[in-house]
Amino acid sequence: MEMRLKVRGEMGKMRMDEVGAVRVNGMACKNPLFVQADDFFYSGLHIAGDTGNSYGYRVSPVTVYQIPGLNTLGLSMMRIDYAIWGANPPHTHPRATEILTVLDGTLQVGFITSDPQNRLVTKVLQRGDVFVFPVGLVHFQRNMGHTNASAIAALSSQNPGVISITNSIFGSTPPLSTEMLAQTFGVDNKTVHMLKKKWMHV
Structure with a gap:
């Protein structure tokens, strides 16, 4: 199966291996002859994100924009860090289901079902617990503990998108x-x- 990768041009200019390239979800498909290990590599999820903002959380994404090799593979991930009482406020991922694993701390998580029920489905998670947010539904996480918290999430899209409600x-x-x-x-x-x-x- 032909490997298709996003190609990054210098200062927005197209490179020679982009010319005439097929695009998938807006990403140029790289000629498989030019594929390198770095097209499938990312380093940095061991570093806690800066939570010094009004929400008290930070998302460190790993999508097709960070790993070009994810192009067409339908997969991405992210690290989420939460200050004490920090929250990832209600939002949706229009193109992906999310599965979240708590690394440290205590998180209240939940999602809201669609009309007409609009039912809140929520649970408090501890380290090692896993929770799923179905594609397109409004969901959230909030640090309920007395220490910083962190989680890793996987998403079923190379480019899941995010819509913050507020x-x-x-x-x-x-x-x-x-x-x-x-x-x-x-x-x-x-x-x-x-x-x-x-x-x-x-």
């Missing part, structure tokens, strides 16, 4: 209508303005 709703470009958001969430325009101001600067 960022997409209150931080879109151009912004969604204040009146529509006020009506949607049952709040006044002033509250929506405050939230927009916050999320547009995150």
Whole structure:
């Protein structure tokens, strides 16, 4: 089976082995004669991510953008670090199911089923526990312990994507209508303005 790899051009210019290349999900397929070990290699998941942000968490992704050899293989992974009470807030992966393993700490995790039930499925995990988030569903993780926590997740896509709920709703470009958001969430325009101001600067 022909190996297809993303090719990175210098400063956005196409390299000779990109010219006429077939693209899969936007990634150029590399000629198998030019494949190197580094196309399948990444180093760095042993390093804890910087959680010094307002959420108190950091994702270190390993997708096709970090490992070109993942192109067409339908697989990726990430490390997630959580400060004390840090949270990976509600989000979705539109192209992937996620399976998460806790490395250290205590995490509350969960997902919300689709309409019309919108049922919260949640559990508290300890080191070594595993939990699955089905593709496309809104899900989250939160550090419930008294120490930092970390986890490794695998995803069923080379490029799973992520849609952060609050960022997409209150931080879109151009912004969604204040009146529509006020009506949607049952709040006044002033509250929506405050939230927009916050999320547009995150």
